[in-house]
Every structure is written in C-alpha cells, then in structure tokens.
Amino acid sequence: MTKKIPDFKSLEEAADYWDNHSFAEYIEDTEPVEIEVNLTKHRIILEIDSDLSEKLKKIAQKKKKSYDKLIGSWIREKINQEASN
Numbered sequence: 001m002t003k004k005i006p007d008f009k010s011l012e013e014a015a016d017y018w019d020n021h022s023f024a025e026y027i028e029d030t031e032p033v034e035i036e037v038n039l040t041k042h043r044i045i046l047e048i049d050s051d052l053s054e055k056l057k058k059i060a061q062k063k064k065k066s067y068d069k070l071i072g073s074w075i076r077e078k079i080n081q082e083a084s085n
Contacts, residue, residue, distance in 0.1 A: 005029050046071070 008014040
C-alpha cells in the first residue's frame with residue numbers, strides 16, 4: 001500500500017514526521033530527479049578563538065556574506081598576493 005507524502009508547514013514539522021515514519025511507504029509518491037554535484041570544493045575545519053569568531057561574523061554581516069564565503073575570499077586574495085611575489 002502506498003501513501004501520499006503529506007504537505008508540511010515547516011521543516012521542523014517535516015523532520016518530526018520523518019523521524020517517526022518510513023520513507024519506504026511513500027516511494028511510489030516520488031519521482032526521479034537529476035542533481036549536479038560539484039566535487040571541486042573542499043571543506044576544512046579552522047579553529048579560531050571566540051572573540052575573533054564574533055568579529056568575523058560582524059564583518060560578514062556588514063558585507064552581507066556568510067562568514068565561510070568571506071574567509072574563502074580573504075584566503076583567495078592572500079594566496080593570489082603571495083603567488084604574484
């Protein structure tokens with residue numbers, strides 16, 4: 001017996017629902033999709049003190065960027081400077 005996937009009002013509601021239900025019961029209510037995966041980026045863990053982290057978040061908010069994108073752009077700039085020396 002297949003069931004129809006409910007309409008959820010929020011991500012929280014959906015998460016709660018899927019915590020208690022098996023997706024296998026709804027497999028026939030799905031359709032295949034194609035996705036593209038970019039494997040050229042790498043995620044790293046960077047340890048910084050909390051004071052520096054707060055300053056970084058404030059700068060990122062002013063620039064309307066996520067702090068990881070801001071750090072990435074700063075690293076890219078520095079690497080380009082060093083590479084041209």
